[in-house]
Amino acid sequence: xxxxxxxxxxxxxxxxxxxxxxxxxxxxxxxxxxxxxxxxxxxxxxxxxxxxxxxxxxxxxxxxxxxxxxxxxxxxxxxxxxxxxxxxxxxxxxxxxxxxxxxxxxxxxxxxxxxxxxxxxxxxxxxxxxxxxxxxxxxxx
Amino acid sequence: xxxxxxxxxxxxxxxxxxxxxxxxxxxxxxxxxxxxxxxxxxxxxxxxxxxxxxxxxxxxxxxxxxxxxxxxxxxxxxxxxxxxxxxxxxxxxxxxxxxxxxxxxxxxxxxxxxxxxxxxxxxxxxxxxxxxxxxxxxxxxxxxx
Numbered sequence: 001x002x003x004x005x006x007x008x009x010x011x012x013x014x015x016x017x018x019x020x021x022x023x024x025x026x027x028x029x030x031x032x033x034x035x036x037x038x039x040x041x042x043x044x045x046x047x048x049x050x051x052x053x054x055x056x057x058x059x060x061x062x063x064x065x066x067x068x069x070x071x072x073x074x075x076x077x078x079x080x081x082x083x084x085x086x087x088x089x090x091x092x093x094x095x096x097x098x099x100x101x102x103x104x105x106x107x108x109x110x111x112x113x114x115x116x117x118x119x120x121x122x123x124x125x126x127x128x129x130x131x132x133x134x135x136x137x138x139x140x141x
Numbered sequence: 142x143x144x145x146x147x148x149x150x151x152x153x154x155x156x157x158x159x160x161x162x163x164x165x166x167x168x169x170x171x172x173x174x175x176x177x178x179x180x181x182x183x184x185x186x187x188x189x190x191x192x193x194x195x196x197x198x199x200x201x202x203x204x205x206x207x208x209x210x211x212x213x214x215x216x217x218x219x220x221x222x223x224x225x226x227x228x229x230x231x232x233x234x235x236x237x238x239x240x241x242x243x244x245x246x247x248x249x250x251x252x253x254x255x256x257x258x259x260x261x262x263x264x265x266x267x268x269x270x271x272x273x274x275x276x277x278x279x280x281x282x283x284x285x286x
Contacts, residue, residue, distance in 0.1 A: 002275050005274055005275050009258055009274075060257065064240075065239060065240065065271070065273055066257075068255075068256070071256045071257055072256070075256070075257075120258070121254060124254035124258065124260070125254055127254070127260070127277065127281075128252050128253055128254050128260060130281070130286050131252045131260070131277075131280060131281070131284060131286070132251050132252055133286075134281070134284025134285065134286045135246060135249055135251075135252065135284060137284070137285075138234060138246060138247075138284060139169070139246075139247055140164065140169070
């Protein structure tokens with residue numbers, strides 16, 4: 001795959017991740033930290049966490065076509081690296097101060113990971129439908 | 142089905158008219174046969190040469206610097222390079238879907254998403270090929286999407 005295509009996909013994933021992090025922060029904050037008030041600087045958190053979450057994506061990059069098993073292995077590795085990177089970042093900046101919060105955070109990361117993959121799947125399914133319609137058209141003519 | 146033949150003068154253009162109730166798979170098969178009659182390739186198997194019709198080819202694949210043409214149940218080695226076949230047959234609904242495969246778009250049943258932005262093309266004989274992500278935009282252009 002070309003590097004340009006890879007970067008394009010990373011950017012798309014980044015914005016989906018930022019959306020997911022914003023939603024997860026809202027939900028977790030409502031459950032665990034209702035009394036907290038934030039200034040505008042709080043809006044930087046999803047953006048920064050999104051960058052930390054997207055950097056491990058380079059694990060998935062390959063110039064040559066990957067086999068199905070290789071791809072699955074890289075996906076699992078990618079998820080583990082994302083969890084480690086985010087939990088590490090959360091611990092360093094003091095976001096994760098108890099086991100409960102850490103576990104909830106890790107679970108949120110999993111949900112966001114699945115959310116991103118689901119959105120990408122939906123986008124790809126739409127592309128597949130367009131391709132199938134195009135194929136049907138040329139095969140009829 | 143009746144078959145009528147009308148002999149015409151040398152100055153007139155040859156054509157085939159099909160009268161049918163509906164354009165079904167059988168009619169499409171006849172149309173494809175007529176359209177691609179001129180495209181015969183030479184394929185090799187065990188040092189023997191075979192004449193193969195372009196329309197019968199499902200895909201070309203490059204393996205260890207050798208090019209193979211895959212038909213429904215047969216495989217033949219080709220003497221052309223993959224890029225030559227791509228150039229020769231791009232107007233014939235053949236499309237480069239990955240670094241090593243050129244697929245006949247007329248032989249694809251459907252396309253489904255696969256992992257990591259790639260797509261899986263299921264062929265009419267049940268085989269599946271991967272369409273690399275980098276070729277998807279070219280495919281969309283070719284299908285005029």
